[in-house]
Amino acid sequence: MEPTTDLDRLRAWLEGRLPPAQAERLERDLERDPRLAELLESLRDVYALTALEPEPPLARTTFETLERRIAAQRPAPSGWQRKAAAAVFALAAGTALAFFLVRELGGTSQESERIEPIAQPTPRAAAVELTAIALDEPAPSAYAPPLVAPEVLASYDPRGASGIQWLHDMDVAFAVARASQRPLLVFGSLPGCPWCAELRAKVFPEKPVLDLIDRYVPLEWDLGKLPPDALPSFMVKRGYPLFEVWTVDDEGVLNFSGRPDAPTLVEMMHQGLERANATGTVPEWDDVRGLGKRWLEAREARTAGRMAEAQSLLRDLARSDLGGPFAATSSAELSAIAADARSALLDAKAASDADPAGARANLETAADHFTGTDFEPDLRAVLAAWKAGNEFPELVQARRG
Amino acid sequence: VSTLDRAEFRTVFEAERQPLFRFLYRLTRNASDAEDLLQETFLAVWRKREQFEGRGSMSGYLKSTAWRLYLNAREREDRRRALAPRAPANGEPQATYEPELESNESAGFLLERVRAEVTELPDGAREAFVLFRYEGLTCAQIAALTGEPLKTVESRVARATRQLAERLRPYRHLMPSS
Numbered sequence: 304m305e306p307t308t309d310l311d312r313l314r315a316w317l318e319g320r321l322p323p324a325q326a327e328r329l330e331r332d333l334e335r336d337p338r339l340a341e342l343l344e345s346l347r348d349v350y351a352l353t354a355l356e357p358e359p360p361l362a363r364t365t366f367e368t369l370e371r372r373i374a375a376q377r378p379a380p381s382g383w384q385r386k387a388a389a390a391v392f393a394l395a396a397g398t399a400l401a402f403f404l405v406r407e408l409g410g411t412s413q414e415s416e417r418i419e420p421i422a423q424p425t426p427r428a429a430a431v432e433l434t435a436i437a438l439d440e441p442a443p444s445a446y447a448p449p450l451v452a453p454e455v456l457a458s459y460d461p462r463g464a465s466g467i468q469w470l471h472d473m474d475v476a477f478a479v480a481r482a483s484q485r486p487l488l489v490f491g492s493l494p495g496c497p498w499c500a501e502l503r504a505k506v507f508p509e510k511p512v513l514d515l516i517d518r519y520v521p522l523e524w525d526l527g528k529l530p531p532d533a534l535p536s537f538m539v540k541r542g543y544p545l546f547e548v549w550t551v552d553d554e555g556v557l558n559f560s561g562r563p564d565a566p567t568l569v570e571m572m573h574q575g576l577e578r579a580n581a582t583g584t585v586p587e588w589d590d591v592r593g594l595g596k597r598w599l600e601a602r603e604a605r606t607a608g609r610m611a612e613a614q615s616l617l618r619d620l621a622r623s624d625l626g627g628p629f630a631a632t633s634s635a636e637l638s639a640i641a642a643d644a645r646s647a648l649l650d651a652k653a654a655s656d657a658d659p660a661g662a663r664a665n666l667e668t669a670a671d672h673f674t675g676t677d678f679e680p681d682l683r684a685v686l687a688a689w690k691a692g693n694e695f696p697e698l699v700q701a702r703r704g
Numbered sequence: 705v706s707t708l709d710r711a712e713f714r715t716v717f718e719a720e721r722q723p724l725f726r727f728l729y730r731l732t733r734n735a736s737d738a739e740d741l742l743q744e745t746f747l748a749v750w751r752k753r754e755q756f757e758g759r760g761s762m763s764g765y766l767k768s769t770a771w772r773l774y775l776n777a778r779e780r781e782d783r784r785r786a787l788a789p790r791a792p793a794n795g796e797p798q799a800t801y802e803p804e805l806e807s808n809e810s811a812g813f814l815l816e817r818v819r820a821e822v823t824e825l826p827d828g829a830r831e832a833f834v835l836f837r838y839e840g841l842t843c844a845q846i847a848a849l850t851g852e853p854l855k856t857v858e859s860r861v862a863r864a865t866r867q868l869a870e871r872l873r874p875y876r877h878l879m880p881s882s
Contacts, residue, residue: 307843307844308842308843309862310836310843310861310862314836341866342862345866345869345870346869348869348872348873348876349865350837352818352876353818355814355815356815356818358726359725359729359730360729362721362725362742364721364742364743366714366717369743369746369747369750372747373750453736471820494874495874528820528824606743
């Protein structure tokens with residue numbers, strides 16, 4: 304595409320893609336226009352700096368994953384199914400019309416020859432009692448925010464081989480704090496700060512500090528990201544280098560600053576735990592990581608369409624004593640799976656008159672998709688009754704004990 | 705092709721999966737989110753396949769669908785991020801400091817700084833910059849995709865470029881070539 308803006312022209316020029324005539328004109332413009340020249344310099348720098356960014360990974364979603372989701376969520380009749388349904392309808396209408404014309408125009412002589420068919424009892428589909436799928440729209444469940452950074456939760460240890468493993472993202476740190484039921488120890492620093500380097504080299508690696516960091520979620524806050532005009536007053540008000548203790552509810556309970564030695568830092572960390580009411584028993588980091596790993600496995604299983612495995616893992620997480628945010632999000636995921644199964648069934652019912660073959664095929668796919676889950680028996684029972692009775696069966700809700 | 709059938713849909717999926725994932729990954733900066741949005745995009749296109757009547761390219765249609773879904777997801781995420789840390793009650797004044805860059809920073813550190821600064825760009829500017837820089841779209845293509853006026857896109861990309869250059873200037877000497 305022809306570059307139409309200055310930015311497009313500058314980029315094309317930097318990449319050597321600008322035709323000679325346009326390049327010449329741009330070079331003249333650059334000599335005349337210092338703002339354009341300054342933009343070119345910025346673009347050149349930024350292009351060089353951002354060239355470090357690696358290529359994205361490969362997508363893992365397969366067409367089969369997509370097909371399973373299509374079948375489970377919205378079994379809309381496809382083009383050929385609609386055409387087949389239309390053809391069946393046309394054939395039925397034609398036959399009815401021909402029958403009517405023959406009967407009306409053919410006279411009574413044929414009527415006397417007509418052989419009454421032996422009445423065949425029409426098989427009626429038996430009602431199916433649903434034990435897992437809820438017929439009624441489920442009441443909206445409590446809002447569960449999405450689990451933040453499950454990958455971090457599955458592997459995080461505040462005390463790594465190389466010392467304190469400071470987190471750098473506030474959302475991630477709060478997510479880890481909620482999952483591990485620990486307060487945050489916040490270290491406010493600036494890139495290149497010599498005092499921070501000294502603390503990192505001499506104070507943070509001390510054993511008493513490392514032992515106590517296990518009770519915290521350490522967050523390093525890059526104060527350089529504050530608006531430049533806000534930084535001086537921030538440093539005066541809250542101190543620098545900054546140490547604070549925040550509860551998981553985002554309440555600051557302790558503030559201290561400067562260059563504490565190890566014993567002072569340990570003393571302040573003990574105070575922080577007391578003020579945050581965090582001196583009691585907390586889950587072991589191994590257990591927190593275990594929950595994180597299981598949550599990732601559940602998500603992977605659901606994405607890959609291994610619904611029985613997903614349901615089983617999510618159920619364990621939802622029931623876990625240590626659950627916390629894992630329990631809430633797992634319950635929400637379980638509700639979403641149940642809603643998918645319910646939609647598959649009700650969509651098949653809705654399409655069963657207009658396109659019975661397509662609707663039944665979609666329900667069979669959905670039953671395969673939910674193999675091994677609580678919902679499979681309901682879906683299979685409906686399919687069996689549908690086949691036996693040649694029509695979509697009546698659905699009734701089993702009493703729940 | 706006025707309406708996609710399943711075989712055509714598969715062909716489209718195989719051809720467009722990776723470019724679309726790359727597009728979403730650049731926007732979301734997260735493989736899981738990109739994967740989710742990728743599936744949602746194809747599901748949405750399949751559900752509304754009758755609305756695609758062969759006007760324009762399928763690639764463009766997918767991208768604009770993915771863009772809309774990304775915006776919805778971003779809005780939900782923004783609502784979630786209402787949480788902001790509050791200052792503790794008793795702060796004590798402290799001494800000043802003079803920043804001075806450490807000389808032993810690695811390329812990994814630089815990459816982290818670059819990512820942090822790109823993340824810090826205001827919404828709208830960040831997306832425009834990412835589409836311009838990493839997806840190689842022209843300003844006009846970005847305007848068509850996002851529905852923003854061309855001038856707005858141009859000024860957003862220029863502002864983002866200037867901001868990044870200024871904020872990353874102290875780290876320029878860490879670039880591998882320097």
